[in-house]
Amino acid sequence: MASPRIIMKLTVVAARKEPGDVLVIDVKHPRKSLLPPFEPGSHVDVHLPDGKVRQYSLCGDPMDLSRYTIAVKREQAGRGGSAWIHETVAVGSTLPVSAPRNHFPLDIGQGPAMLLAGGIGITPIVAMARVMERLGRPYELHYFTRSRALTPLLSVTEQALDASNVRLHFDDEPETRQDLESLLAGRSADAQLYYCGPPGFMAAVDRAAAHWPDGTVHFEAFQPPERDGVPPAPFTIELRDGTVVPVAADTSALAALRTAGVLLMASCENGVCGTCECGMLEGQPIHQDAVLSKEARALRFMPCVSRATGVLRLDL
Numbered sequence: 001m002a003s004p005r006i007i008m009k010l011t012v013v014a015a016r017k018e019p020g021d022v023l024v025i026d027v028k029h030p031r032k033s034l035l036p037p038f039e040p041g042s043h044v045d046v047h048l049p050d051g052k053v054r055q056y057s058l059c060g061d062p063m064d065l066s067r068y069t070i071a072v073k074r075e076q077a078g079r080g081g082s083a084w085i086h087e088t089v090a091v092g093s094t095l096p097v098s099a100p101r102n103h104f105p106l107d108i109g110q111g112p113a114m115l116l117a118g119g120i121g122i123t124p125i126v127a128m129a130r131v132m133e134r135l136g137r138p139y140e141l142h143y144f145t146r147s148r149a150l151t152p153l154l155s156v157t158e159q160a161l162d163a164s165n166v167r168l169h170f171d172d173e174p175e176t177r178q179d180l181e182s183l184l185a186g187r188s189a190d191a192q193l194y195y196c197g198p199p200g201f202m203a204a205v206d207r208a209a210a211h212w213p214d215g216t217v218h219f220e221a222f223q224p225p226e227r228d229g230v231p232p233a234p235f236t237i238e239l240r241d242g243t244v245v246p247v248a249a250d251t252s253a254l255a256a257l258r259t260a261g262v263l264l265m266a267s268c269e270n271g272v273c274g275t276c277e278c279g280m281l282e283g284q285p286i287h288q289d290a291v292l293s294k295e296a297r298a299l300r301f302m303p304c305v306s307r308a309t310g311v312l313r314l315d316l
């Protein structure tokens with residue numbers, strides 16, 4: 001995969017509205033016929049004119065590198081990035097886009113894939129389904145939304161995928177509803193679970209899949225989980241060379257490290273993109289990101305949102 005530090009000025013070649021206040025955008029390189037390759041689950045950073053960076057999953061066909069496709073839901077309570085894209089981006093616009101990176105890899109060689117999407121969480125999941133289908137690998141896609149009329153990318157799931165692998169669940173069509181507990185209660189041998197969606201959906205799947213073995217559950221969130229309401233407390237970071245960096249209650253670890261002269265790359269500063277990830281040697285972290293798996297949490301740390309109690313030794 002190309003370095004995500006590469007930023008390409010791509011041209012918008014198609015932009016169409018989809019249900020659910022979603023804008024689907026296709027971008028191409030203005031001179032090259034092929035873009036850097038990507039795996040299902042990958043996302044790109046879109047760089048906005050005010051310096052903001054937003055992450056969007058690639059929902060197109062990973063075998064078609066002539067274009068990238070992203071789907072942007074207008075977030076009414078968002079930080080303004082999606083609104084800017086909806087109001088400004090049109091065919092012919094130039095969009096600075098990073099090379100893809102992947103924090104949500106699909107292990108094609110493993111057993112059957114259970115793919116669960118809530119709303120706009122369909123974007124990485126549909127790319128996974130496309131690849132499983134092309135390779136003839138077993139999968140089930142369950143797509144949960146409030147109603148058929150508000151479901152983005154419905155035509156893609158219906159046209160690009162074998163209908164026998166796809167189940168649509170609409171809140172307002174009782175006969176289609178599916179209870180997550182019963183869906184995930186019985187796990188077929190070697191099955192792997194992949195899921196993506198809004199915070200309530202993520203929490204519900206997390207609860208329903210609590211009995212699945214470690215290493216079989218994979219997810220990507222667009223927002224970090226709800227904080228537990230406990231006010232942040234100060235803590236201390238210790239670097240490999242023994243340097244001590246105090247982190248005040250009202251400062252992020254990332255900001256404290258920057259003040260101490262430790263320059264880490266960062267992008268979302270919201271615990272969802274994985275850019276600021278660093279190694280952790282010892283201590284009691286309070287993980288608040290939406291990127292690290294349970295296993296990775298023993299060794300990795302996201303200083304833009306995560307905190308700790310006492311002294312945290314980082315591999316910096």
Ligand code: FES
Binds near residue numbers: 267271272275276302
């Ligand atoms: S900068 Fe995105 S997770 Fe930290």
